[in-house]
Amino acid sequence: MKGGVILFVGRSLYILGLLFVFFSIIILVMLLFSNNGNPLMPLVALLNGFMAMGIGDIVIDLNHKKSIEKKK
Numbered sequence: 001m002k003g004g005v006i007l008f009v010g011r012s013l014y015i016l017g018l019l020f021v022f023f024s025i026i027i028l029v030m031l032l033f034s035n036n037g038n039p040l041m042p043l044v045a046l047l048n049g050f051m052a053m054g055i056g057d058i059v060i061d062l063n064h065k066k067s068i069e070k071k072k
Contacts, residue, residue, distance in 0.1 A: 006059060006063050007059075007060065007063050009056075009059060010056045010057075010058075010059030010060040010063060011056065011060065012056070013052050013053075013055055013056030013059065014052070014053050014056030014057060014060065015056075016049075016052055016056075017048075017049045017050065017051070017052030017053030017054075017055075017056060018049070018053060019049070020045055020046070020048055020049030020052060021046060021049035021050060021053065022049075023045070024042040024043075024045035024046040024049060025042075025046065027042045027045075028042040028043065028046065
């Protein structure tokens, strides 16, 4: 049961990071075309999304490696 919870956390982090990246890119493009806005917040959200995606990917990979070792 513990591995399933960890895998859920990893996948949810990855999906949440993907959503952050997607929406911050959209907002960044909208701000760049409107010429009146500070692009700092979308850039911070983009960085946050990439970090969440990376951590989620690491958690998923570690859980996968752990399950492979457990089967051996």
